[in-house]
Amino acid sequence: MKEDKKPIVGRFAPTPSGRMHLGNVFAALVAWLSVRSQKGSLVLRMEDLDTQRTSEEYAALLRQDLLWLGLDWDTETLPQSKRSDAYDGYFQRLQDLGLLYPCYCTRSQLHTVNAPHLSDGTSVYAGTCRNLTSPPPGRQPAWRVTVPDREFCLQDLAQGEFRQNLSADCGDFVVRRADGVYVYQLAVTVDDGEAGVTEVVRGMDLLGSAPRQMYLQELFGFDHPAYGHVPMLLAADGRRLSKRDKDLDLGQLRQRMRPEQLIGQLAAAAGLLDQYEPISARELATVFSWDRLQKEAIYMDTNNSCFFP
Numbered sequence: 001m002k003e004d005k006k007p008i009v010g011r012f013a014p015t016p017s018g019r020m021h022l023g024n025v026f027a028a029l030v031a032w033l034s035v036r037s038q039k040g041s042l043v044l045r046m047e048d049l050d051t052q053r054t055s056e057e058y059a060a061l062l063r064q065d066l067l068w069l070g071l072d073w074d075t076e077t078l079p080q081s082k083r084s085d086a087y088d089g090y091f092q093r094l095q096d097l098g099l100l101y102p103c104y105c106t107r108s109q110l111h112t113v114n115a116p117h118l119s120d121g122t123s124v125y126a127g128t129c130r131n132l133t134s135p136p137p138g139r140q141p142a143w144r145v146t147v148p149d150r151e152f153c154l155q156d157l158a159q160g161e162f163r164q165n166l167s168a169d170c171g172d173f174v175v176r177r178a179d180g181v182y183v184y185q186l187a188v189t190v191d192d193g194e195a196g197v198t199e200v201v202r203g204m205d206l207l208g209s210a211p212r213q214m215y216l217q218e219l220f221g222f223d224h225p226a227y228g229h230v231p232m233l234l235a236a237d238g239r240r241l242s243k244r245d246k247d248l249d250l251g252q253l254r255q256r257m258r259p260e261q262l263i264g265q266l267a268a269a270a271g272l273l274d275q276y277e278p279i280s281a282r283e284l285a286t287v288f289s290w291d292r293l294q295k296e297a298i299y300m301d302t303n304n305s306c307f308f309p
């Protein structure tokens with residue numbers, strides 16, 4: 001078979017529920033570096049399925065923050081909150097394939113089961129509702145997709161080989177919630193697939209969900225993208241840096257640092273630079289390589305004069 005050289009298409013897919021924190025900045029930086037060092041293009045998409053927590057104000061700040069960092073993109077596609085018609089079509093395809101069934105399990109039913117837990121906190125679904133003959137009256141069900149007893153394998157750009165058997169390690173998973181909202185797994189697969197994304201770079205916490213997306217990609221007829229799951233950023237005491245660290249969100253950091261300082265600090269901590277120096281994203285792209293990126297969690301010492309002058 002002829003290897004056709006597809007252009008590289010990467011993506012930023014932030015959730016506009018607050019200012020970017022260091023972990024978001026780092027994942028966005030690596031996504032941008034990988035794509036731009038290969039002369040590829042980038043798509044921006046707001047992941048705002050949770051309309052209670054997200055807002056257009058935060059989306060606007062996210063765009064400004066990315067541009068302040070020097071991380072540009074080529075197109076912005078519709079936010080997920082405006083895509084339910086598209087998701088309906090793919091949901092119907094799963095229905096037509098006979099792969100969906102309604103699930104009436106309550107949250108507590110799902111949690112009392114002695115099931116092993118996935119890295120994202122959900123438990124392996126035991127298939128309780130798969131052969132339900134009399135659904136409980138008056139309740140709207142969630143919808144689950146049947147998974148095969150098959151191992152999915154990916155060669156992660158950052159983590160190396162990752163394997164997961166969907167049946168044993170995950171179980172049939174929800175694609176539409178009881179309130180009608182589509183879940184991340186379905187939305188992200190459809191959005192990346194329709195945008196022609198060839199490379200998905202994001203935080204390590206999403207590695208365990210990649211096989212579910214690979215399964216849906218097969219069912220929907222999309223090619224698998226390459227995956228790169230970048231390590232988590234930890235504070236010096238081992239705590240995961242998150243949105244709770246308000247003094248380290250971009251709203252605060254932008255008042256104290258230049259983008260070159262922030263990028264230099266991240267690059268040095270992650271192994272992309274031998275030692276700290278202020279550097280722009282564009283300059284860093286000329287020396288970027290996945291081989292240099294460290295695989296393990298990255299300890300960020302934010303108690304220095306760059307962060308707190």
Ligand SMILES: [Zn+2]
Nearest residue numbers: 103104105129
């Ligand atoms: Zn159920």
